[in-house]
Amino acid sequence: MWKMLKKMLFSWSMGLMGPKTDFRLCRTLDIVFLIDGSDDSRNRYNAIRTFMMNIIGKLDVDQKKDQVAVVQYSNTAATEFYLNTHTTKESILNAVRSLKPKGGRPQYTGTALQFVKERMFLPSAGSRRSEGAQQILVLVVSGRSRDSPRGPAEALKSSGVVTFALGSAMTDPVELQSISFQPDYAYFLSDFNNLPEIEQNIEGDERIKRDFVFLLDGSDNNRNGFTAMRTFVRNIVESLNLEEKQDRVSVVQYSGDPTAHFYLNTYSSKNEILNAVRSLRHKSGRAVNTGTALQFIRDNILTAPSGSRRLEGVPQILILLSGAKSTDNVDAPAAALKELGVLTFGIGTRNADSLELQKISYKPRYAQSVSDFNELPRMQEQLLSSVDAVVTSALIEGPTVIGMVNILQCKLHTVISIQPFPG
Numbered sequence: 001m002w003k004m005l006k007k008m009l010f011s012w013s014m015g016l017m018g019p020k021t022d023f024r025l026c027r028t029l030d031i032v033f034l035i036d037g038s039d040d041s042r043n044r045y046n047a048i049r050t051f052m053m054n055i056i057g058k059l060d061v062d063q064k065k066d067q068v069a070v071v072q073y074s075n076t077a078a079t080e081f082y083l084n085t086h087t088t089k090e091s092i093l094n095a096v097r098s099l100k101p102k103g104g105r106p107q108y109t110g111t112a113l114q115f116v117k118e119r120m121f122l123p124s125a126g127s128r129r130s131e132g133a134q135q136i137l138v139l140v141v142s143g144r145s146r147d148s149p150r151g152p153a154e155a156l157k158s159s160g161v162v163t164f165a166l167g168s169a170m171t172d173p174v175e176l177q178s179i180s181f182q183p184d185y186a187y188f189l190s191d192f193n194n195l196p197e198i199e200q201n202i203e204g205d206e207r208i209k210r211d212f213v214f215l216l217d218g219s220d221n222n223r224n225g226f227t228a229m230r231t232f233v234r235n236i237v238e239s240l241n242l243e244e245k246q247d248r249v250s251v252v253q254y255s256g257d258p259t260a261h262f263y264l265n266t267y268s269s270k271n272e273i274l275n276a277v278r279s280l281r282h283k284s285g286r287a288v289n290t291g292t293a294l295q296f297i298r299d300n301i302l303t304a305p306s307g308s309r310r311l312e313g314v315p316q317i318l319i320l321l322s323g324a325k326s327t328d329n330v331d332a333p334a335a336a337l338k339e340l341g342v343l344t345f346g347i348g349t350r351n352a353d354s355l356e357l358q359k360i361s362y363k364p365r366y367a368q369s370v371s372d373f374n375e376l377p378r379m380q381e382q383l384l385s386s387v388d389a390v391v392t393s394a395l396i397e398g399p400t401v402i403g404m405v406n407i408l409q410c411k412l413h414t415v416i417s418i419q420p421f422p423g
Helices: 039-056 089-097 109-119 150-158 175-177 219-236 272-279 290-301 331-339 354-360 375-398 398-409
Strands: 031-036 066-073 077-081 134-141 163-167 186-188 212-216 247-254 258-262 316-322 341-346 365-370
Touching: 031 365, 031 375, 039 089, 039 134, 066 089, 077 089, 077 186, 089 186, 089 341, 089 398, 109 134, 109 175, 109 272, 109 341, 134 150, 175 272, 186 212, 186 331, 212 290, 212 398, 219 272, 219 375, 247 290, 258 290, 258 375, 290 331, 290 354, 316 354, 331 341, 331 365, 341 354, 341 375, 354 365, 354 375, 365 375
Parallel strands: 031 066, 031 134, 134 163, 163 186, 212 247, 212 316, 316 341, 341 365
Antiparallel strands: 066 077, 247 258
């Protein structure tokens, strides 16, 4: 039930926070409202206007954290004001109060989405994308589009714009879901008069989702430690929330070249994953090309076709078990993973390079050393605690992709009370 708007930020102890979220923890937002101003929406226009005012009332406009723009459309689109037109909440609210329906028919939603992409999310129009502000589009539409919105919608997704779509009983559900950043971001209302409803208390009963990738050193240097590594992975998997589809797991082994034993979407149950881990065999090979393996993870594992939910805001966690210094350079691939917001934990034996592990890890303090991999059991609880802490920190401090989900949890979840599409 409206999952993406009701999950709460985790507290530092990984407990669920209460209903009052500290908005200062959220990232800055550039929000563009694209509203249906056609003849079909004339009787619902007051409700749409009130809905926007309720959301704007929760934003940090006066502190210059958040910006708002409004575009109306029917058969054509027209800008009411840009992201940099108004600098105070009062002036934005006054502008919204004065909005009048554009009129015209029918709705060309595809044309309007293209208009927004080309004219609204630009530096000249006030967009702060280059400064790290999240770009958000909220579409409110009362009917089926007369042109195809798929191309412009995909272009917006590719450019990093997070689109939420709200439709009436006359809207095509499949069309609305295709426009949204992901299907869960599409919502249906039987009547637009339900838009202004405010629900302050959110049921925060869902735990956060995580994608785990284990990268195992399978070189000749680590032959004696492989059984201990396999047991360690199995013990970690036992602790994860897999049956409720919150967590996913992938395992990659490497020496000179990497091999994916299974991807994030290969198995859906804990038993399947545990059986796959039990069946792992030592890869062997003289080289220890950790850099190549890290690049493989980035290019082949942390992708949507391989089951990664990175673009849905799900934290990406990489656990590297290394028994030797890399025989190739790790600098560029390690940096590339950090740029994606991947949370890497490096664990190495005494034969590994501790400085190299620190460079690979998300932060130097998340690199750990053991004399040999038989000591891994004593590190399990410490690793899981570190994962909890860094995931929480990342959600609050927010690399873009990890913060994507909680952006609207922080601010919009308190002002939208609507019914999602069934299923």
